[in-house]
Amino acid sequence: MGLLIVVDPSSGVPVYRQLMDQIKFHIASGLLGPGDELPSTRALSSELGVNPMTISKAYSYLEKENVVERRPGRPLIVRDLTGEAMTDQRMKQLRESLTAPVRMALQLEIDREEALKLFREMIDTSEEDADERR
Amino acid sequence: MGLLIVVDPSSGVPVYRQLMDQIKFHIASGLLGPGDELPSTRALSSELGVNPMTISKAYSYLEKENVVERRPGRPLIVRDLTGEAMTDQRMKQLRESLTAPVRMALQLEIDREEALKLFREMIDTSEEDADERR
DNA sequence: AGAGGTGAATCAGTTTCGTAATACACTATA
DNA sequence: TATAGTGTATTACGAAACTGATTCACCTCT
Structure with missing residues (x-):
């Protein structure tokens, strides 16, 4: 099943930022650990009713922040931040x-x-x- | 002479926010104390080459934050925050x-x-x- | 090679934000 | 009351942010 992610488009907080926050929180809580794959953009997209590009944008920023590792053609994985x-x-x-x-x-x-x-x-x-x- | 205020319109930080920060800093540093009048919107406007409304916007936010006291038709004064x-x-x-x-x-x-x-x-x-x- | 999966670049539409031009309300002083 | 000072409400406009539709490049597995 999917990750426990909920977005509220009318909250004032940008959707892509809500995604980032919740993913980061799941990493901090241990639910997501180093090497774990993030849900695909399309999977999250249809699950949450959000455009795939919005998911992708959140993923891009997470990659910029070195939280996540990008592998062309493959799902993103969580980096090891404890090193x-x-x-x-x-x-x-x-x-x-x-x-x-x-x-x-x-x-x-x-x-x-x-x-x-x-x-x-x-x-x-x-x-x-x-x-x-x- | 005027307060030591400098704004950089190309810094990415909104001008009204730069104004707020510097005024608050001058209060913290003691250069501006309780009861002191802020420079008039038009004076600061011509001195910095900024539209009067931008100054006014900074002043409005400072008033909302209770840093400054508004008196209709009169210059704003610094409030006493030490109480x-x-x-x-x-x-x-x-x-x-x-x-x-x-x-x-x-x-x-x-x-x-x-x-x-x-x-x-x-x-x-x-x-x-x-x-x-x- | 072909099919089905991955993420992302490009471009467009809408909304929000920062700034500015004008006109108004208020106060002090003469 | 007249004038010159104060701040600001209203309105408009340009830029940036956010979202979304389409299309592309890449990888895996058969």
């Missing part, structure tokens, strides 16, 4: 994503410890949520 | 801005401690940079 070689790149991504909050904390004159406390708290609760789903 | 009443709201803003990094850390399976360490490090260096400018 040492990948660590730098993952941290670099996280760093980029943190620049906005860091700037905001400075702008709002929020105390260093307060900001760290909030971040720690948010990480912990999100990890608990993920655990419950396993 | 106790504002703290909750500022933390709420930071929390929103942190949701993306939190989700990313989970998706990338980045260790909790690693993520916290990076955040702490980034906050510290950004505070140093700000200090140097004072």
